[in-house]
Amino acid sequence: MSEKEIKSDEDWDLIITPRKKWWDLQLRDVWHYRDLIGLFVRRDFVSRYKQTILGPLWFIIQPLLTSVVFTVIFGNIAKLPTDGLPQMLFYMSGNIMWGYFSTCLTSTSTTFTANAHLFGKVYFPRLVMPVSIVISDLITFAIQFMFFLAYLLFFYLRGTEVGLTAWAFALPLLLVLMAGLGLGFGIIISSMTTKYRDLQYLVGFGVGLWMYGTPVIYPVSSIPEKWRWVADFNPVTPIIETFRKGFLGAGDASWLRLAYSAGFMLVVMLIGILVFNRVEKTFIDTV
């Protein structure tokens, strides 16, 4: 090779170096692979329904049964208040919203360990995987949400007063916040589980506890003043409360609180993506 042929760095399409710049989020790369995200979502959808007798019904049965149990235990036995709302509707609204968040978190938290084989053989931006998971979970949520609306309609036709408010239009924003929080926490955990597998057990347990710290089975208005800060600190609280305000007419909705959740989400996402991108380069050597 003669001197003339030596090129400047700009001529190369790809430069592989030991460490990438830590501030490079590589979102452009993920966008480039958007078709793959779509196909992963499709794969998850198809593989979930094939060879199940009840198919999508499973997604309805689960929140329905949980809501029935909550109604019996927390509503009838413990007699927790529900902001004056019908108990089933109250619990179901909390369940499906929280359900979306917790599945996003738990399913993205295994990104590295569950896909080690695939990641070890071929390169694509690893972030494609958790993003596609969050979108797949959105389909589950959509099915549950339809069921919730049908149930709402049933109550309405029976003459119960249903308080739909303008906050209902905030639903897309609420979903983005939920997905972002779940994804952010999920990929942070998945990055840590490449070194410590037992964090995986902590996730299920931790998410379970977190639910009790979130107004899923009780309204914010019932929290004693001295514990109010816990609910205020929890970024999931405003999302669930706003959802209830929108579709059931009772809840503690405010833009300020949603802005807090959004800020929280952005920070968690940013940290998550940075950590994730750092781990993705060499995790295959340690997994």
Next chain:
Amino acid sequence: MKNVISVEHLTKQYDLGVIGTGTLSRDLNRWWARVRKQPDPYTRIGRQDPFARIGESILALDDVSFTVQQGEALGIIGRNGAGKSTLLKILSRVTAPTKGVVKVKGRIGSLLEVGTGFHPELTGRENVYLNGAILGMKKAEVTRKFDEIVAFSGVEKFIDTPVKRYSSGMYVRLAFAVAAHLDPEILIVDEVLAVGDAEFQKKCLGKMGDVAGEGRTVLFVSHNMGAIQRLCKNSIWLQYGSVRNCGDSSSMVDEYLHSSTISTKIEPSTYPKKEYQTIWVKQVEMYCNGLPTNIMRYGEELSFSIDFECSSRISKPGIGLAIKNDKDEIIINVNNRYQISPKFPQEIIEGKINVHLGQVPLMSGLYSIIVWLGMDPLSDHYRIDDAFTFEVLEYDAWGNGWVPTRNLSRFWWKTDFEFLDSESIDDLVS
């Protein structure tokens, strides 16, 4: 010609042994044990794996530099553990280097495995799209090439059947078809040709030849020296993580195959004496065509030499030797118990036995031998498992460009075929 890949001082270091225990609770336990000055509860007892030394590391790649020109088909050869796979992993961005830079021009398509990401529940059609996208193709691109892919794979009839119902051959064919139509500027291939039947392998090699012929660049790692010679003009020979030599493929392959027979690195296996033994093996060596080695080229004369010592003088020890394949099946077994074998001229306490097996038509692969040794042919024998491990390489033994591959059979005999027409048979009879 312009360079499309430039590898500069590439180094990859792997830390050996268990650095973390893998779980937080165990790491905490270990820390607590250290605080109380107790032994590490997670040390493996009685394990003397030379690769499990905690805190040490090996260089899988050590300051490797080379360039690849556009349209070049470059072979990468070397023994297991020479760093070939690590190099490919870095080039395909599965893992990052420890030091050094790789600069690439154009899209890389890497085939470290066939059918990565295939999902059994999805149909052939869906998997073509999914696999294509995983390999970096756009949906529109797959759609454009879809008919071609399906035609190449030959599974048209079953394209809407879930791939879990495919035979493994169909599965591989479909998977390779997707990869073959990836059309990257640079194609990286790792030993995928080890799958499928001979016919399909030929098709794959042909396709790769086409790719190289179209002015695209191919990097090809294989143990199949015949394929390397046919496909790649130039080759790089890796040894112990660094570039041993590079240049014209046929001379590289020759040099590489030769080096293994003259290398001074080959050490005989040695064994310590055990208390209860009356006769014991001191060392085992392997010879091919008379040269010490641990690699045999298909078609060479194979022999083993066993040095032994005994506690009392003997004149005729019993010796048995078996060759096992990598599935642990004994495929050859010899013993002097069953045949008239020579004696030592006088009674000895220490000696050497050469076992000449002749031309053993073993196919390529890893083999090991078991040695039995006794005071006389009829006494109890002491047994050493895996007394020597060796590798057989594919080799064009007859110089006609045809290399026997292991999926044909376990052995491949050089055979004399006698062709007789009816007239000459009549002549013989009369």
